[in-house]
Amino acid sequence: MNTLTTDKLIRYSKVILMAYISFFGLLVMIHNFTDYESNYTYVAHILSMDTTNASENIMYRAIDSPMIHHRIYWFIITMEVTYTVLCLIGTYQLYRYIDASPAVFHEAKKFSIMGILVAIFIYYVCLQTVGVEWFDMDTSQSWNAKDWARHIVDFIFPVMIYITLKVER
Numbered sequence: 001m002n003t004l005t006t007d008k009l010i011r012y013s014k015v016i017l018m019a020y021i022s023f024f025g026l027l028v029m030i031h032n033f034t035d036y037e038s039n040y041t042y043v044a045h046i047l048s049m050d051t052t053n054a055s056e057n058i059m060y061r062a063i064d065s066p067m068i069h070h071r072i073y074w075f076i077i078t079m080e081v082t083y084t085v086l087c088l089i090g091t092y093q094l095y096r097y098i099d100a101s102p103a104v105f106h107e108a109k110k111f112s113i114m115g116i117l118v119a120i121f122i123y124y125v126c127l128q129t130v131g132v133e134w135f136d137m138d139t140s141q142s143w144n145a146k147d148w149a150r151h152i153v154d155f156i157f158p159v160m161i162y163i164t165l166k167v168e169r
Helices: 006-034 036-048 056-061 066-096 102-107 110-134 146-164
Strands: none
Touching (some): 006 146, 110 146
């Protein structure tokens, strides 16, 4: 009879946490493809800086071109698809090697780590850094995703640390 050991539970918890991140990515992708216009509108307002309290000194940063808005939005969508696919593959790889040796299981983490890094790029670098610091998104009353993005990073970054830890025996 197989018993659930702490070591086995740690491995399963890593698979489950990656499944959570993958599920979130799938929902984001579905939303972007089924309601393109609402998220495009968000991106356009942030890039245009038309709802911020930005001073005239930084309004030169605003991007008013709808063509560039669409291209940046498609870049974001591409990155979201990329992180979701990498996380799905990573989840599968972790599950596939759940009973493997510690070294093999540790090597199976590669796709999970890559997926989480892409997600951190989107939600930390693109939204929290560029959106807030360059486009002054945090001063917008209606198009501000700073806190939403922070909550995502607050979840996925510790998961990445946990996934990468080599505690399995």
